[in-house]
Amino acid sequence: MSPFAPDLWLVDGPAVTGAAGFRFPTRMAVVRLPDGGGLWVWSPVALTPEVRAAIDALGPVRHLVAPNALHHMFLAEWAAFWPDAVVHAAPGLTEAVARTTLHRTLGDAPDPAWAGTLDQVIVRGNRIATEVVFFHAASATILVTDLVQQIPQDWYRGWRSVVARLDLMTAPVPSVPRKFRLATTDRAAAREGVRRILDWPAERLVIAHGAPLEAGARDALDRAFGWLMR
Template identity: 70%
Template sequence: MISFASELWLINGPTVTGAAGFRFPTRMAVIRLPDNGGLWIWSPVALTPDVRAAVDALGSVRHLIAPNSLHYTFLAEWAAAYPDARIHAAPSLDAKVAGTKIHSTISIEPDPDWAGAIDLVIVRGNRITTEVVFFHRESATALLTDLVQQIPLGWYRGWRAVVARLDLMTAPVPSVPRKCRIATTDRVAARDSIRRVLQWPARRLVMAHGTPIQSGGQEALRQAFAWLKP
């Protein structure tokens, strides 16, 4: 567990394998809500004994977040381990796919338990997935899963390295992969969503698939989404 910012911790998980054998690094965020509101877990990784011990030392797990339809691999095991936690899923993920009950489909208004501490924007208009982007106010941290990535150069080998480079998965700066750009069929909806994301005073940026950054988060997001400008 890494203490990343005020009331926000990061835990790196195991690699997962996606389509065509592409491996992805994984990362989750733990936010401690104010006023003894418990822990808010974003994009949970594998629940090992060490991970559970580190999380339990911070407080009670109250909320488990699946931020898009691709980040649910470990959700069911967390739900089983923390039966009192509420599970919140992006609009594109249902219980049958997730393998566990979903208590709340994330809407444009944050859950009352974390409204005021964590803001959100549902990024629509993409055929791959509908992703929910979050902003932790206290630490000025934006959280993104697949929309923005920066997988380390050298992570892939052979033809996968070539594809990853062309797709901008391993670009020198945080970037929206080309496949996500191509899959954005409703640019008006996507542009409206990102406009609201860029209004956040984000100093920090956490990506599920990329090295977190401690400063310049808003500028990094502006650069990543510059392709969406009219």
Template identity: 70%
Template sequence: MTPFGPGLWLFDGPPVMGAAGFQFPTRMAVVRLPDDGGLWLWSPVALTPEIRNTVDALGAVTHLVAPNNLHYKFLSEWAAAYPDARVYGAPGLTEQVAGTAIHATLCNEPNPAWGGVLEQVLVRGNRITTEMVFFHRGSATALVTDLVQQIPIGWFSGWRAVVARLDLMTAPIPSVPRKFRMATTDKTKAREDVQRILEWQIDRLVMAHGGPLTANGKKALTEAFEWLIR
């Protein structure tokens, strides 16, 4: 666990296996909501005993969030462990795929339970995923799941390292992987959504697949999406 601002913590989980044998680093964010002290979990990682004990020490888990239709792998085990928590999924994520009930689908209107703490924008127009990007006001932190990545160089080896480099997954700065760029079929909608994100007063940046930035988060996002908004 890494404290990352007032009421915000980051948890690095075990790697997860993706397509073609690619293993990806995983990261979860936990936000404490001030009204009831409940915990809001973004992109849950594997529920190890160590992580569960640490989360339980922070408070009661009340909200579980799958911010896109790819980050659901561990949603069901968290839902089973915390049956009183409400589960939220991005558009396109079904209960059959997630393996658990989804109480609400995320939209551009924040849930009243976290509306005063977090803002959100749904990035549309991508054939691979529809992702909800969040902004934690108290720490000026943007939370991005797959649309922007910076996996450390050396994480992959062999031909996978070559593919990751060409795809910009391991670029020297946070970048939108080429596969997501090519899958952006409605650039007008995507551009509108990204421009809304860049209106936030972002300082810090948290990526599910890449090291967190403690400063210049808006600059990093602007550069990552330059191909779209220029």
């Protein structure tokens, strides 16, 4: 666990394997809510003893967040270890897939438990996944899971390296993968969500599959979503 901004920490988890044997780096964010609100955990990674110890040193876990229907792999083990935590899921994720109880569905307005600390917006119109993007106001940090990626260019080998390069998964700058672009069948709905994201006064950017940016978040997102907003 490493501090990224005041009351915001990042944890890099082990790689996970997806479709066609593609392995993905994982990253989770932890926000300490004010006034004893406990910890807000975004896109939980594998719950190792080291991660449990680091989390317990910060405070009680009150909220577990699955920001899209693809980021649920470790949700059940976190919910089992912290049974008092409220589990929040993006539209499209089911309890059968998550293998745990989902208490609330994320919307365009922040939950009262974190309103004023975190803002959020749903990016709709994509056939792969409906993603909820968050903004941590105090640190001017945007949190994105799959819509924007920048996996290291040497991460894959062989034909997967070629596919990842053509898909823009391993582009030299944070980019929306081509498969997500092609899966955006309702561009008007997607633009509405992205417009709100670009209105946030962002400085930092945290992506689940790529290195975080400590500056230049707004410019990076302008470039990443240029294909959609033109």
